[in-house]
Amino acid sequence: MPTLSDLVSDRTDLTDADLEWLHALVSDWQLLADLSFADLLLWVPLRSPEPPQGEADGQGAASGWVAIAQMRPTTGPTAYPEDLVGKVVPKGRRGLIDVAWRERRIVREGDPEWGSGIPVREESIPVRRGAKLLGVIQRSTNLSSARTPSRLELTYLQSASDLAQMIADGRFPFAGQEPNLVRSPRVGDGLIRLDRAGRVTYASPNAQSAYRRLGFPADLVGESLGAVTTELCDTGEPMEEALTALLSGKAPREVEVEARGSVMQLRTIPLVVGATRIGAIVLCRDVTELRWRDRELMTKDATIREIHHRVKNNLQTVAALLRLQARRLQIPEGRMALDEAVRRVGSIAIVHETLSHTPDELIDFDDIADRVITMAGEVSTPETRVTPKRTGNFGVLPAEVATPLAMALTELLQNALEHGLANRFGTLEVLADRYEAEGGSQDGPGEGAEDGGRVKAKGEASRLEVVVADDGVGLPPDFDVESTDSLGLQIVRTLIVGELGGRLEFRRRPSGGTEVIVDVPLDQGRRRPGPPRP
Structure with a gap:
């Protein structure tokens, strides 16, 4: 399914600033869907090959529409179980959308339509940023379970109507005031409606229960929410800003309060219709656990x-x-x-x-490798005058890989300095390379370059190859790592092959010297020896 950004860039004439506004709207429009008990579809006009003069700013008639985002309610049945993102309709196919775009107003006319055997009430809300129209929200309500609404539902619907008008006026979403907590409260968590003075006109049962857990046993209706919350959370310590001001409904804010061992998350959303602030809605959620x-x-x-x-x-x-x-x-x-x-x-x-x-338990191993390499260089004999160096990046490794790898690297460096480069000048280099093993990625090689059984990773690598190379005297003619009596090399083999499920290989360099190849899997949940390198 194409993303909102892809659809906007490929199908429309909207600018980057328009796209940023739509992203902010879509990131927060679950609120409108839940308050409305309705599905939301965001339609934007298709790109015109040559926009008529005076209509390039998005104010003229649209030649067609493309759906770039969709949201279903969590408070009621959906009207559209199928995904409609990416759907294109010509001008005239969605009459209410055309009218809302042309007349720049919310359109609620028309009898319920029947789609997929269920009655659906359609409404259209123009989306505006400043003076510019960006698109139209189609609000579709499933009326199959229609009944006499409760007071809670009436409050939801009135709040949804006010919020829709704010979208049509370009006052929502709030510029620079996106929800900033890990998970903002939702409509079903608890909703409180305030008047202009910050007094509660309605509190949902969940909201009332949350305040009872904070220690307020009475009904919230008629109370000043800021004053009540401040009294409950008064610890005698100075606060950055009074809760009374935070919860007055004059500005969009998010805050957490704590009292009697309970923690509640609050989000205030001012309601401004026309040029008048009529009140606010406050979403609350008990986040004690x-x-x-x-x-x-x-x-x-x-x-x-x-x-x-x-x-x-x-x-x-x-x-x-x-x-x-x-x-x-x-x-x-x-x-x-x-x-x-x-x-x-x-x-x-x-x-x-x-x-x-x-x-x-994740470690940036480059720093550890540099310290191990420096430590090896410091203990080398003065006659060798060898300064080891690192090429490539180890990256971030889990602790269960980092500890044995650090020990193995220490042993290999020390072995090269004591035997390969003993009493002579030379070079000692550590080369690190993370790569995706062929067939090891569910996403496939992508655009990576193949290299004999290896695929360079475009995303997350699954293996790490480390080469310790020197230009010293080279390996003895009868060298065999499995039968060697060197304690250091036996430790390396045990760590790399036995503990990490990797591969250890010693090779003579054509130009003289030795290189040791260590190849280990980074997915330690599936430890097994790596494929032989050609």
Whole structure:
């Protein structure tokens, strides 16, 4: 299904500013659909090949219409179960839309129409931005379950009528005042209608219940909503702005209030018809459980970060103890073994230090790789004079990949410095590449470039390839990583192949030296060895 932006750019003459206004309208028009108990369809005029002079500003007759957005009510039955976005109709096929566009007014004339065997009442609301008409909203009400409306429904319908007039006058949506909380209250969560003075003229049962949980047992009707809410939430602490002003209905605002352990979310929507502010509607929602869960998650996140911080400190303490012990040893082999243990513990501590500063278990591994590479360069012998460098990006990795990968990278760098580049000048480079394995993406290769069993990712990569390359003495003729007695290489093989389900390969470089290829899956829910690289 095409998006609103695609339809506007491909089919209409609307500008970027018009598109931004329509996006703001569509992001908030669930409110109108629920208050109206009706489906909403947004029609905009089709692009004219050569607009007549004086009609290019959208004020003249339209040659046809295209539906660019659709919304169904959550408070009543839908009139259009099928999707109509992208539908094109010629001029004259939707008479009420043509009239609303031509006469720049809300059109409610006509008897109910019968579509798909159900009676539907059609209304058309012109959409205006400033002095410019952008389109028409078709409001379709399913009348199959028509009955005598309750007071709640009458309040909904009156509020919907006022809101529709604001759209026709270009006063809704509010410029720069889009809903800014995670989830703004909906009509069904609770609705309060205010008069010009900010007093309650109607409160839905859900709204009344929400205020009872805050500690107000009486009926809200006739009360000043701002004064009542301020009294309930008075903690003795200074507030940024008085709730009385916030809930007066003079400006669109969103706020959360808390009292007696309950948290309520409030959204104020002024109602301005013509040039007169007639009152406001206030949507309210009890979010106590949501905020309790948010606080629990924040507490858990803080606890996890503190654990990582303490683990890092403990690992650094262990490394310091091993370093002290190494200085006391007179046996070179024992001192070397302890120095290697210090480096291994240090690489794990780097990961936990990074995790202690992140809100989740995802790590920007580029920083860790740079620190591991720097650490390897610092402990290299002065005779080698090798400065390792990194090419490419590791990107963000999950913690279960980052920890073993950091240890493996430390071992490979140290092995290259001690054996491949011992007592000679040379270069040591770490190359990182994230890619999408062929057949591993549900979205397919897209526009990526194929490379022998690999597809460069256009979206999220599924594998990571790391190459540690040097131009040193190269591998011994009889080298076999599976039978080597090197503890460091055995650790690397266990981590990459056994723990991460990846692939480890050692190759001689044609120009001299060695390159080690590490290829690991990033989807650790499906760990398995990667396909052999040609």
